[in-house]
Amino acid sequence: MPFRHQANPPTPWDQDLEAPQIHHSDYVHPRATLIGDVRIEANVLIAPGTSIRADEGSPFHIGANTNIQDGVVIHGLEEGRVTGDDGELYSVWIGRNTCITHMSLIHGPAYVGNDCFVGFRSTVFNAKLGDGCIVMMHALIQDVEIPPGKYIPSGAVITTPQAAERLPDANDSDRHFSEHVVQVNQDLLAGYHCAEDAACVTAMRPRGHSGNGSQPPSGLNGPVLTQIRRQLAQGNHLGLEYADRRRYRANSWKIGPIFENKSEYELINAIQAYLDEHSGDYVRLLGIEPREKKRLLELVIQRPN
Template sequence: MPLRHQPAPPTPWDHDLDRPIIAPSAYVHPQCSLIGDVQLGENVIVAPNTSIRADEGAPFYIGANTNIQDGVVIHGLEQGRMLGDNQQDYSVWIGHDTCITHMALIHGPAYVGNECFIGFRSTVFNAKVGHGCIVMMHALIQDVEIPPGKYVPSGAVITTQQAAQRLPDANDSDRTFSHHVVEINQALRAGYLCANDIACVTPLQNQVSSNGSRSMPQNGKAPHSLQADIVDTIRQQLRQGHHIGLEFANARRFKVGSWQSGITISTAHEAQVLTEVKQFLADHPGDYVRLLSINPKAKQRQLEQLIQKPE
């Protein structure tokens, strides 16, 4: 029986033989040990050599788009529960869009909120980590509640509520990095699922030429590298909560100021925005391209900047 589908064993405290519930879009590596009453949300990725074992404390919940990286251990005591966001009791609750990175230990009773980052070899035990917290490497969080949006530095030992309250706020660059890790792992999840699907992987194999080099995109152009000042502008606009848009014009339209609508990128994830901007430039090599910053609340343009001239 594959480990990823193993039920909890019968014990003096639990005879239910609960099995994991895995969303169809989630990916669990075959070398992961996944046991008992564990619910994995949509787009979760669980890496090799992880142990998620709800055979003592249970249940566990892992929210959508969360990544559980290599060597992570998630376990729980028979006693003690945390209130999940659905108002049910859990031994371990991990929210959506959260990164549990290499060799971290989440030991229930434990709660980790949405959009959190738990760094390498850090431990969360009998504790609550609020939404949007950034926990760096080799930290210990025990017997406390970390308020939302806090930053826990590497090597920190947070075992009193007074220490938890004194923690600084996470900054934008920390959150951007965490979002980037989520995006990278989502790409890996999609890739792993594709690799196990013959209908998905065959067209990709056909794109590889006989000499082993990858083919170019359909328009024959590889995505452009963005200049540093353009990247900085995009980052600044995203930090202000603005959306990024793009317009284009050929030489004739450019002379009379008649721009054509391109795309509006609604995500706030920097890596995804940069990827879409680069691809748009590659798709319009013969056009002028203008970058827009749009305030979604006021529905007004805050910036118009020319970022490409025709080749």
């Protein structure tokens, strides 16, 4: 294991020497530091300069499709825990589809729910953010529980239940922005994986580039092909969903085909045909674990002009 991904040191309160658990679909930048019992679900992007250090408070949980951006610090106190969505105790729990943006500090005991956005240089300490909360820049949230779906403006100091009760609800534009940031970082995640695959980089050549005639269909770029191949290599099924603009804004997707037992060539052509059929829609690629039918990937691969 690289030096920057290491077990916690032995201490009077923890002799177990747990190491980070990183899902194979994640991308952790070599300049990110992970120490101790950090449990990271699928399709997480951890950017350069982050420090995720479960050497005092532990464990930490980071949910699927979440992004931890440059310079973020995640740490915890030896004492104090929150209850995760699985019913277990954690020093820090961060949910799914959540953005922890540049230079933020999440210090346990802390709970950040699903579909949250924590803005630049904001701090969450000894606090709970409910699902769908939007925290803007340079905010402090401490010793308090924020109900789901609230908007915390830039520079706010929220340290009492009374201050939390006065917070407005996040509006649709705030939620759409957070969803957009999640999707951008999922595209970056695919791109970082692609950059490590020479065949994927070759597939990114501009259309019309001279070659041997083996270019994939033009609607499927290198990062998407990388994700398809990774899912196939892991034995997962692939599926598709689509949504028009109204459904996309409401995050209400219509299920499409599920592909099983197809070759890579057949699969790529079937996906391209589906993109052509739904050229005016958003289309999302799914990676599905076949035994438990659990989604491991949700990646938007087409956006209408």
